[in-house]
Amino acid sequence: xxxxxxADSLRIEHYIMGTLIEFSIVGAIPGVAVLYAAGRNGAxxxxxxxxxxxxxxxxxxxxxxxxxxxxxxxxxxxxxDGEDRDKWIRxxxxxxxxxxxxxxxxVYIHAAYGGxxxxxxxxxxxxxxxxxYELDLHNVSGIILxxxxxxxxxxxxxxxxxxxxxxxxxxxxxxxxxxLIYDALPASDTATxxxxxxxxxxxxxxxxxxxxxxxFNGL
Amino acid sequence: MAILSYSQxxxxxxxxxxxxxxxxxxxxxxxxxxxxxxxxxQGASRAFALLAGEQARIDCVDSNDADFDAIVNAPDGWPxxxxxWWIRSMATDVDxxxxxxxxxxxxxxxxxxxxxxxxxxxxxxxxxxxLDDGWAYDYRIHVIDTAGNALSHPLNGESxxxxxxxxxxxxxxxxxxxxxxxxxA
Numbered sequence: 001x002x003x004x005x006x007a008d009s010l011r012i013e014h015y016i017m018g019t020l021i022e023f024s025i026v027g028a029i030p031g032v033a034v035l036y037a038a039g040r041n042g043a044x045x046x047x048x049x050x051x052x053x054x055x056x057x058x059x060x061x062x063x064x065x066x067x068x069x070x071x072x073x074x075x076x077x078x079x080x081d082g083e084d085r086d087k088w089i090r091x092x093x094x095x096x097x098x099x100x101x102x103x104x105x106x107v108y109i110h111a112a113y114g115g116x117x118x119x120x121x122x123x124x125x126x127x128x129x130x131x132x133y134e135l136d137l138h139n140v141s142g143i144i145l146x147x148x149x150x151x152x153x154x155x156x157x158x159x160x161x162x163x164x165x166x167x168x169x170x171x172x173x174x175x176x177x178x179x180l181i182y183d184a185l186p187a188s189d190t191a192t193x194x195x196x197x198x199x200x201x202x203x204x205x206x207x208x209x210x211x212x213x214x215x216f217n218g219l
Numbered sequence: 220m221a222i223l224s225y226s227q228x229x230x231x232x233x234x235x236x237x238x239x240x241x242x243x244x245x246x247x248x249x250x251x252x253x254x255x256x257x258x259x260x261q262g263a264s265r266a267f268a269l270l271a272g273e274q275a276r277i278d279c280v281d282s283n284d285a286d287f288d289a290i291v292n293a294p295d296g297w298p299x300x301x302x303x304w305w306i307r308s309m310a311t312d313v314d315x316x317x318x319x320x321x322x323x324x325x326x327x328x329x330x331x332x333x334x335x336x337x338x339x340x341x342x343x344x345x346x347x348x349x350l351d352d353g354w355a356y357d358y359r360i361h362v363i364d365t366a367g368n369a370l371s372h373p374l375n376g377e378s379x380x381x382x383x384x385x386x387x388x389x390x391x392x393x394x395x396x397x398x399x400x401x402x403x404a
Contacts, residue, residue, distance in 0.1 A: 021375060026304040030341035033306045044291040060288060094309070097341065108256065108290055112375070 001069055001078045007038065007088050008078050009141035009218055010148065010185070012193070020135070022211075025089075027107040029055075031097035034107060035076065036090040039211065043111040046089070048079075051102040053095060055079055059087035060109060071095060131197050132165070136190040137182065137214070145216045148182040149174055150193060153211030160196040161212070168196055174215055185216075222279050232271070237264040240281040249289040251278040253349055254298030256289050275349065297381045301347040301358070303374075307340060308362045317361040317369070318345050322354050352381045 012020050023043065025034045029050045037046075044060025054068040057079035064082030071077050071093040081087035089107075139145050151171040152158045160168030161180055169178040182191050195212065223239045240246055240263065248260050252267060253276050269275055278294045280287075303318050313336040319328040334343050350356060357376040361369040391400050 026302060026344070028306065028342060042291075045288045060291065110290060112377075 001080070002076065005078065005141055006218065007080065007086050008090055009139060009143070009145055010214055010216055011138045011140055012212060012214065013136045013138050013190075014133075021112055024110040024112045025107060026110070027105050028091075029103050029105050030099050031094045033092040033094075034089050035092050037109050038086060038088045039213075040084065041081075041087045041089070041109055043109050046081075046107045046109060047104055048089075048091075048107050049102070049104045050098065052100070053098060055091065055093070057081055057087075057089050059084065062087065071098075130159075133195045133197070134165075135193045135195060135212075137185065137193050138190045139185045139187055141218065142187045143218050144187060145185045145218045146183075148185055148191070148214065148216040150180040150182070151176055151213050153213065156211055157197045158195055158212070162194040162196070163192065165194045168194070174213070222281055225277070225279070227277075232268055233266050234269055235264055235266045236277050236279075238279045238281070239263065242281055242283055244283055245285075247282050247285060247287055249280045249282070249287065249292075251280075251294055251298075252276075252346070253300045254278070254294065254296050255300040255302060255346065256293060257302075257346065259289065270348075273349070297379075299349045299352070299379070299381060301350065302344055303347065303358065303360065304342060304344040305360055305372075306342055307336070310362070310364065312364045312366070314363050314365045314367075316343060317363060318347075319359050319361065320347065321357040322351065324355065328357075328359065350379045352379055354379055 014020060019036065022039050023037050025037055027048070028034050029048055032048065032050065032055065034048070041059045042061070046060050047058040047065070049056045049058070049065055051068070053070055053072045055071050055077065056065040056068045058065045059081035062081045062083045066080040066082040066085070069077050069079055072095060074093060074095050076090060076092050079089050079091060137148065137150070150161060151173055152161060154172040158170070160170050162168045163180055163182060169180060171179040185191055193212070221241045223241055226237050228235045238248065240248070246261065246263070248263060248265070250257050250260065250265050267275065267277065280289070280292055280294070305316070307313075315333050315335045317330050317333045319330050321328045331347060332345050334345060355376060355378045358374040360372045360374065362372070363369045389402050392398070393400065
């Protein structure tokens with residue numbers, strides 16, 4: 001399956017940094033470069049399997065490889081896990097470098113911190129320090145995405161999200177009554193997501209992540 | 220599963236760390252250098268290279284499970300080192316790669332190592348030195364061709380925060396009881 005379709009249709013981007021990178025990824029098979037791993041994979045060790053020009057992905061904690069994807073020509077492809085199709089990776093394939101026979105490798109997915117948000121001191125946190133970031137929800141597919149829902153991971157540093165920078169909400173699940181909903185997002189279109197982080201009196205912690213969850217309906 | 224003891228033997232810049240596990244049968248030892256995963260062995264020892272005056276923390280997690288996830292089960296704490304891992308350049312005249320890091324906003328880039336290009340090798344890796352807590356780092360990898368021309372590839376920078384700021388607190392001394400009482404400020 002080509003990248004930019006189905007589960008890879010919606011990307012969270014920053015106007016300077018581009019697509020937000022949640023993970024550092026180490027490991028690949030010759031001819032394959034792992035470009036991105038869906039947040040749903042979580043940090044851990046996955047497996048990438050290759051047989052000729054067919055590639056398969058098994059997410060950390062999963063026991064089942066996903067459907068094999070034929071990668072006969074150079075390009076980007078989407079490989080999904082066998083148990084949960086929302087645990088996918090986007091890979092760049094250089095077909096002429098794929099080795100003969102069958103190969104399997106471990107892919108280490110490490111959580112990446114500090115890429116976008118600056119650290120704050122205990123003094124700033126105690127002084128009600130607050131900062132708002134603008135992110136883009138970008139539909140990179142060729143289809144309309146509808147019922148785009150956004151919520152945040154509970155226990156993180158995010159204190160509110162908004163679609164208009166006026167009214168902020170803090171939904172912590174997809175079923176939350178305050179879940180942020182965007183109307184239909186046409187192909188190649190973007191919508192703005194405002195994310196607010198505030199120091200609430202506790203010290204900054206390197207283990208705290210600002211995790212943004214999204215769900216949407218598409219073809 | 221538990222590591223019962225650690226021991227170390229140093230010869231010049233190479234320190235060999237040996238562990239004793241309470242497991243039996245086929246044991247897989249997963250090694251971490253300053254919190255960064257560096258590999259697995261079925262032997263109970265591993266050699267590490269340390270520069271003169273350098274200190275490092277070694278952690279080892281043992282398991283009988285061949286599918287043990289060394290990332291999920293990594294020791295607590297944010298690693299003090301980074302593993303630079305990159306796919307080869309597709310150019311046909313590559314000679315070597317040079318990895319550089321810059322500490323802070325005012326500092327310049329410093330090379331931490333070079334790796335010779337091999338035509339039949341797909342990926343390369345290099346472990347960084349110990350990074351200083353509380354500093355922002357930038358990284359880049361140079362691809363140098365046989366004529367000495369360099370093409371730079373910047374990587375995502377980051378701030379190293381391994382020990383978060385301590386909570387604000389107050390301390391009061393009672394000379395009647397000789398007690399010091401700590402309280403949130």
